[in-house]
Amino acid sequence: MKKIITFFCFLSLLSCTKENYIETKKEGDLVQKITYSKGIVTNSKTYNSGKLETEFIYVNGTINKVYQYYPSKKVHSFSYLLKKPNHFFTKIYFENGKTVSEGEGDYFMNKKIFLRRGGWIFYNKSGTAYSILEFVNDGEKEYLQQETIYDTLKKKIIKDVKYENPILVK
Structure with missing residues (x-):
């Protein structure tokens, strides 16, 4: 019975983990939005005064591509x-x-x-x-x-x- 209760507690903890979500960080005029899929970073975008400045695209947690933009987009x-x-x-x-x-x-x-x-x-x-x-x-x-x-x-x-x-x- 103790094992069954432990198993269900573990299962409920697993269901609480965030798999896919976006984390937002702010510092002055800079806003960074980090996208996670299955708990791993897949994308990161930095905005300066609301305009997209930099975008990082990740594959398996490693930066794979980087875009930087002019204020004109x-x-x-x-x-x-x-x-x-x-x-x-x-x-x-x-x-x-x-x-x-x-x-x-x-x-x-x-x-x-x-x-x-x-x-x-x-x-x-x-x-x-x-x-x-x-x-x-x-x-x-x-x-x-x-x-x-x-x-x-x-x-x-x-x-x-x-x-x-x-x-x-x-």
Whole structure:
């Protein structure tokens, strides 16, 4: 009889757990809405003064995609996970929808920083690539290792430098 009562107590506790719900956190003008499915985070949206600023999409509790938005609601950047736990491919856009830059980087969730790595291509507002910069990072800071600058009018490389000692960027 004691086992049956224990079983029903356990069963009633299980039925009380929240499986699917949205948690809301507020701090000043920022509001974060975190969506859970079966107790695991699936989505997180941050609003600033009522406008969607950032959206994280999770798969099995790991950030899989990140969207950042302009106040006009247009996409500012889009990142997707290349390799767990934090290696992403990112594309940044002008507000007109054309690409500003694209490349790989590491997102350090605990520090809330994104540091570029590898080759990044940069574009002018008309969509023409004008430079390729190569970055490395140490998990704390980002360094420029190589840069190639292309003259889009003369259609030739005007600078191509590999730095013996990488230059601190941020």
